[in-house]
Amino acid sequence: MTALNELTLAEARDGLKAKRFSAREIAQAHVEAIERAGALNAYLAATPDRALKMAAVSDEKIAKGEARPLEGLPLGIKDLFCTQGVATTAGSKILEGFEPHYESNVSTQLWRDGAVMLGKLNLDEFAMGSSNETSAYGNTISPWRRRGSEAALVPGGSSGGSAAAVAAHLCLGATATDTGGSIRQPAALTGTVGIKPTYGRCSRWGIIAYASSLDQAGPIARTVQDCAILLGSMAGHDPRDTTSVDRPVPDFEAAVSRGVKGLTIGIPREYRVEGMPAEIQRLWDQGAEWLKAAGATIREISLPHTPYALPAYYIVAPAEASSNLARYDGVRYGLRVPGKDIAAMYENTRAAGFGREVKRRIMIGTYVLSAGYYDAYYVRAQKIRTLIKRDFEEAYASGIDAILTPATPSSAFGIGEKASADPVEMYLNDVFTVTVNMAGLPGISVPAGLDAQGLPLGLQLIGRPFDEETLFAAAQTIENAAGRTTLPQAWWA
Amino acid sequence: MPAREARCYSPADAGRGLSRRAMERGTGGMSVDEKTVRRIAHLARIAVTDEEVGPLQGELNAILAFVEQLGAVDVSGVEPMTSVTPMRMKKREDIVNDGGRARDIVANAPDTEDNYFLVPKVVE
Numbered sequence: 356m357t358a359l360n361e362l363t364l365a366e367a368r369d370g371l372k373a374k375r376f377s378a379r380e381i382a383q384a385h386v387e388a389i390e391r392a393g394a395l396n397a398y399l400a401a402t403p404d405r406a407l408k409m410a411a412v413s414d415e416k417i418a419k420g421e422a423r424p425l426e427g428l429p430l431g432i433k434d435l436f437c438t439q440g441v442a443t444t445a446g447s448k449i450l451e452g453f454e455p456h457y458e459s460n461v462s463t464q465l466w467r468d469g470a471v472m473l474g475k476l477n478l479d480e481f482a483m484g485s486s487n488e489t490s491a492y493g494n495t496i497s498p499w500r501r502r503g504s505e506a507a508l509v510p511g512g513s514s515g516g517s518a519a520a521v522a523a524h525l526c527l528g529a530t531a532t533d534t535g536g537s538i539r540q541p542a543a544l545t546g547t548v549g550i551k552p553t554y555g556r557c558s559r560w561g562i563i564a565y566a567s568s569l570d571q572a573g574p575i576a577r578t579v580q581d582c583a584i585l586l587g588s589m590a591g592h593d594p595r596d597t598t599s600v601d602r603p604v605p606d607f608e609a610a611v612s613r614g615v616k617g618l619t620i621g622i623p624r625e626y627r628v629e630g631m632p633a634e635i636q637r638l639w640d641q642g643a644e645w646l647k648a649a650g651a652t653i654r655e656i657s658l659p660h661t662p663y664a665l666p667a668y669y670i671v672a673p674a675e676a677s678s679n680l681a682r683y684d685g686v687r688y689g690l691r692v693p694g695k696d697i698a699a700m701y702e703n704t705r706a707a708g709f710g711r712e713v714k715r716r717i718m719i720g721t722y723v724l725s726a727g728y729y730d731a732y733y734v735r736a737q738k739i740r741t742l743i744k745r746d747f748e749e750a751y752a753s754g755i756d757a758i759l760t761p762a763t764p765s766s767a768f769g770i771g772e773k774a775s776a777d778p779v780e781m782y783l784n785d786v787f788t789v790t791v792n793m794a795g796l797p798g799i800s801v802p803a804g805l806d807a808q809g810l811p812l813g814l815q816l817i818g819r820p821f822d823e824e825t826l827f828a829a830a831q832t833i834e835n836a837a838g839r840t841t842l843p844q845a846w847w848a
Numbered sequence: 849m850p851a852r853e854a855r856c857y858s859p860a861d862a863g864r865g866l867s868r869r870a871m872e873r874g875t876g877g878m879s880v881d882e883k884t885v886r887r888i889a890h891l892a893r894i895a896v897t898d899e900e901v902g903p904l905q906g907e908l909n910a911i912l913a914f915v916e917q918l919g920a921v922d923v924s925g926v927e928p929m930t931s932v933t934p935m936r937m938k939k940r941e942d943i944v945n946d947g948g949r950a951r952d953i954v955a956n957a958p959d960t961e962d963n964y965f966l967v968p969k970v971v972e
Contacts (some may be wrong), residue, residue, distance in 0.1 A: 456952040554932045568932065597938050598931075666915040677892060684893070686965050691958035697968045698893070706895035714894055718904070719911050721892040722880065731878075732915070737928035739921055744929065778907055779914045795932025820933060 358462025364428055364581035371417060371427045378413035378427025382406045382471050385429045389473060389525050389730065391848040395415065395496045397520040399434050399509075400442055401474035409471040423469035425588055427465055431526035433517050434475040435482055436572075437460050437561040441472075445563045446480040446490040446513075450689045460559025460593045461572045462529060468588045470712035473526050473610040477516030480710045482537055482565045485784035486773065487515030489712040494770055497545060498523040498843045503808035508767040511541030512782075517575045518545040528576035528585050534563060534569045535668055536763075536788030539800035542575050543762035543813025546840035547828065549575040550584045551788075553821045554795035555600035556586075558593030566675035568600075569668075569792040578839065579801060579830045583607035586823065602821065610824035616650030618825065621755035625661035626787060628764075634806045635761045642759055642814045643793045645836035646829060654757060658746040658807040663739050669782060670723050670736035671793075676713075676719025683708060695776050708819045717776060744794040751819050756827050759785050762800040762813035787815060797823045801830040802840040811840055878916060879909045 359381040362370065370376055386403040399517035406429060413427035437443050437455035445448045458466075466472070479489040487495040488511035497510040497519055510519040514531035518541035521529050531538040533551035542549030550573045557572040574585035589610060592601040614721060621645055627636070643653045685691035685704030692703040709717070710807045750758065764786055773781045791798035797820070800813040812831060880888070885905045889896040896904065950963040959966040 453956050456949075456955055506855055544872075555935070594938070594940065599936070600933065600935070601938075625849050631888060660921070663918055663921055666918050667916055669911055681893075685958060685969055687953075688956035689958070694968070697897075697970050700968055701893040702890075702895035709894065714892075715904070715907055715911070717892050717894065718888045719908060720887075722884075722908070722912075724877050725888070725891065735918055735921075737921055737924040737930075738923040740929040742921070742923070743928050744932065777904070777905055777910045779910055782914070789967075 359663070360388045360524045360527075362527070363578050364576055364580070364584055367428055367527055367668035368584070371413075372422060372451060373773040374417070376504060378410040378417065378471065381427065382410035382429050385473055385526060386787050387748045388848075390804050391654070391845075392523055392525055394659065394847040395498060395519055395525075396493050397477055397495050397516045397525055398431065398474045399446075399477050399516070400440055402472055405441070406471050406473050407696055409466075412743060413469055413471060423467070424541050425465060425584070426554050427471060428469070428527050428721070429471045429473050431473050431476045431517060431520045431529040432462055432463060433530050433532060435512055435532055435563045436530055437480055437563065438462060438472070438475065441475060443475065443563070443838050444492065445482070446478045446492060447708065447710065447713065448491045448690060449683045449705070451718070453533045453688045455561075459562060460558035460595065461562065461589045463775060464588055464591065465530070470588070476514075476520055476529055479515065480713050481563065481676070482513035482532055482534055483676070483712050483716055484512040484770070485536070485540055485781055487512040488770065489702065491710055496770070497767055498518060498768060498845075499545060499810055500566070500843065500846070505769045508647035508810070509544070509770055511544035511767065513537040514549070514575060514732055518542055518547055518549070521547045521577055523577050523845070523847070524842070528581050529702050530572060530575055530589065531575045532570055532572050533792065534565050536574045536785035539788045539798055539813070539815055540748065540763050540784055542800040543734070543802070543815075544811065546811030546842060547575050548579050548799065548801050549573065550582050550586060550799040550823065550826065550832075551791065552586060552590060553824050554798045555598050556590045556593070556797070556821070556823070558596040558599040560595040560599075564679040566672040567679060568675060569672060577842070579799075579834050580611045580826055582799070583611050583827045604650050605824055607823060607827055610827045613736040613824070613828035615648060615829050615832050616648055616830065618756040619652045619654055619756040620646050620653055620829070621656035622659065622749050623656050623658045623758055623760060626760045631761075631764060635764070635812060638803050638812050638814065639759070639761050642833055645833055646759065648836070649832045651829070654755065656750045656753070656758070658750060658790070659840050660739065660746050661790055664743050664793050665782060667736040667739040667743070668785075668789045668793060669719070671740065673716040673720035674724050674733050675720070677717045677724065680713070680717055697727055712778070740793050743790060747794050747796060747817075756819070757825050758817040760815045760817065762787060766806045766808065766810035766812055791817050796820060797826055799826040799830045801833050803833055803835055803837045878912050880905060880912065
């Protein structure tokens with residue numbers, strides 16, 4: 356029999372319903388797996404007592420025939436979501452010891468539906484990074500290794516702890532957030548599935564803000580179906596977030612088996628870039644073939660402003676970050692470092708509390724918003740954002756239902772491999788994912804194969820606003836054709 | 849006209865190419881000098897040591913060089929984006945619907961007294 360923590364979320368749900376095992380047993384299996392996986396540093400804090408207590412409630416509910424949609428399913432929570440009474444750090448020293456007195460909307464809905472909390476997952480500091488190396492609490496190590504090598508690889512970022520924990524069977528699924536690719540890139544690098552829903556689909560209330568016009572929550576899980584189940588619970592209108600959209604949440608799980616017959620899938624030529632590894636090009640062509648074989652029509656399209664999405668992002672996101680992170684001032688929560696006066700206290704606190712990448716982004720944001728530069732940088736970037744969105748609108752108006760692209764420009768890299776003096780080298784990881792955030796669209800990353808080193812590669816599907824259903828249907832078609840990724844053996848345990 | 853060729857895309861080589869260009873551009877065009885780095889740091893309320901200024905300057909200029917390509921885009925007549933999905937700002941009723949949580953609000957503060965935040969003396 357498969358170990359309980361190695362079941363898919365859907366299998367676990369069905370097994371609990373059929374009383375083949377108890378919520379306590381599956382929680383316990385995860386608690387033990389987490390205890391053995393300290394080497395991965397995926398969890399910043401495990402909450403085994405809470406998990407077992409929640410599981411006991413779930414077992415009562417199941418016994419009474421009152422099981423809720425996610426009853427007894429153990430999940431990990433990215434440490435960017437505020438969890439009541441459980442330390443929430445955003446991966447930063449500046450929030451060390453912060454214990455929220457409230458619960459994020461997304462996690463509230465997961466607990467409402469009966470899910471069980473295993474703990475808080477590591478991330479890049481304030482979700483700023485693509486490798487989990489900016490966390491103030493140490494790197495998360497990917498469970499994946501290159502064939503014949505023991506070199507430690509990154510799990511991607513910023514939701515690196517979430518992706519690593521899902522891939523290493525340390526939870527059935529995890530919450531994550533995506534501002535420029537932070538769900539889809541780590542999912543692609545770890546052989547897992549991750550969806551960033553349409554902006555407004557999930558409430559941002561209680562999620563520590565990075566760039567508010569781009570941030571969106573979503574799940575990472577081991578199958579497309581598992582992601583659909585989780586998103587169904589995470590999504591929904593919340594009056595406390597003015598950008599949360601008041602529209603019904605579709606039955607995402609039902610959409611998974613719809614197929615792609617009759618759909619038109621666009622292949623954007625601007626994503627076919629010079630220097631792209633041949634393996635990624637091959638995989639992309641293969642993905643298009645799979646969709647075609649399942650009844651979709653494939654059509655080449657143009658999204659001409661694609662090359663400008665990443666540079667425009669590095670104006671918009673830091674600008675919003677510089678504003679959002681102004682609240683960490685040594686007064687209201689977290690760290691305080693004294694100074695000769697209040698201004699020195701602010702400056703010393705922020706100098707000691709923020710890591711290098713966060714400081715860099717706050718400073719770029721401060722610069723592009725400063726007098727004399729605002730129009731040249733920020734306003735221009737927002738105009739380019741309009742053009743990027745228009746490219747997508749024109750493609751969809753011409754009859755395209757979804758767009759297929761690679762998820763990342765390479766497979767996972769080694770810890771420290773991209774630590775050069777030029778931060779842009781790391782930023783290029785998000786080149787295929789960031790367009791989606793700039794346009795507020797939904798995007799899903801689904802495993803499609805392994806490269807020559809034995810590392811997973813993902814494909815991305817981009818959808819129309821609020822049409823996550825088509826993404827689930829098309830991603831399932833790819834999952835069926837590619838076969839479920841065989842996740843690594845537990846070398847860490 | 850929008851460029852049709854993708855630039856600077858490939859993972860490793862493009863990154864290094866950019867890096868080199870950024871360093872060469874160092875002092876020209878839209879780039880920051882040491883004095884500006886110190887001014888931005890102060891505006892952002894982040895203390896920087898003398899040793900940090902040089903590396904920060906290089907890193908910020910690398911980012912500024914990267915975003916410089918946006919100058920090539922014709923944005924005349926284009927509205928800046930204000931919302932990714934067309935939506936009307938929601939307004940709630942003008943009534944008291946929450947409150948009385950002073951203890952919760954100050955609970956995580958480094959220094960408090962009687963539900964007030966304490967800060968170093970501001971007015972002499």
